[in-house]
Amino acid sequence: MDPYALLGVARDADEKTIRSAYRTLAKRHHPDLNPGKPEAEAKFKDISLAYALLSDPEKRARFDRGEIDATGAETGPRGPAGGGYYRQHAGGPFDAGHGRYQAADGADGFGGFDHDDLESLLRRAFGQGMGGQGAGPGGGFPLRGADAQYSLAVDFLTAAKGATRRLTLPDGQVLDVTIPAGIKDGQALRLAGRGGPGMNGGPRGDALVEVAVAPHPLFRREGDDIVIELPVTLKEAVLGAKVKVPTVHGGVMLTVPPRSNSGTRLRLKGRGIRQGHQVVELKVVLPTGEEPELAAFLAGWTPRDDTDPRKDLVGG
Structure with missing residues (x-):
């Protein structure tokens, strides 16, 4: 084809x-x-x-x-x-x-x-x-083999934590590739001596393996930091709470401070890639069903801070 x-x-x-x-x-x-x-x-x-x-x-x-x-x-x-x-x-x-x-x-x-x-x-x-050095048999001289280029797809967690993955070549041969922790999408690894054969006793070339990192449904990367959007309820955001948060290294407990807002960023130290951290971005989620008590409270509630949250918008 x-x-x-x-x-x-x-x-x-x-x-x-x-x-x-x-x-x-x-x-x-x-x-x-x-x-x-x-x-x-x-x-x-x-x-x-x-x-x-x-x-x-x-x-x-x-x-x-x-x-x-x-x-x-x-x-x-x-x-x-x-x-x-x-x-x-x-x-x-x-x-x-x-x-x-x-x-x-x-x-x-x-x-x-x-x-x-x-x-x-x-x-x-x-x-x-x-x-x-003297010329080889038949008048030839040593020539290094050509480098071979390959691509290896790995999942997000493998790229973050590191692992060994097997690369199947088009001709059916396999290469065991060590994925270092923290490798980035598009980064290439060099495997010495795993490329094309040399001529007249020359060394083999290298294999250059470009790593393609698949996106993750929860995590995204910012440098060596891992960012996750964490939904919290209105009650948790207003009163504060302790909630469980997934990380690339396993789940941990996080303290949500009282009066947290959507977009608030909290940091879990050392829970990122290498020396990086995990950044937790809060997203306040309202109840999906009817809450008559909450509606009645809000109808009679006058906030102490009546600052217009849209005052800085242009063209409103």
Whole structure:
């Protein structure tokens, strides 16, 4: 299937748009957030494969030119059926995205350089043996593997408290990723040596894992503080009360001072992320049913403070 259609983006979409579309879909279909739903897992694998292709500028360009399909497989005569040198080294350090290095029949692909000339040119460009080491077998030299880019969706509490999560790659392999406490949405983790293989004894590249944090129905983050809106009754707001409040670390008791108003912010020290706090924003909720006694009291009540609460509104 077309990777652009899978991610719901136009063919001329920029990198930011593609990443944003993937993160939105990853949060919606990630297996950890959809337990017992195999269709979500299958969808997640499809969009991950699409993102892996479109987030790589070289692979995206080759797909747009029709040189590879949506799975990354070659589409031309030098593809899986044709074999040959190019298929073995597609996407490698000598593949400039034009499908050319050396053809299978030995003809050169660099406008007049034969293989020996190219080796000599590369040696002069990079230095003999890379850092004084001798060249490897066949005249090659060590090259570091390419970095691989992935995205991992986690829930809000996992991001706040930290955990280990398993990332399933498009090819079925898995990576165990340690999520540090307090990681932010969009932050990337680097896993050393878990990227593409090196050449001629060179080290593997790294895996760069971008973490997408799903929103929480109760909590929101402000820096390292956690903010929650807490409904309180009219009686609790007027007279004060002790009420139980959920936090990312478990429920705690909170003292609501007398004469609290909607919008009043109270702080639970050390109940946020790392050294942050939890901020509790009160919301006064009136009774949903009829309260004739309360209505009768208010009808005969004259407040001592008769300040107009709307006096500062403009255009009223």
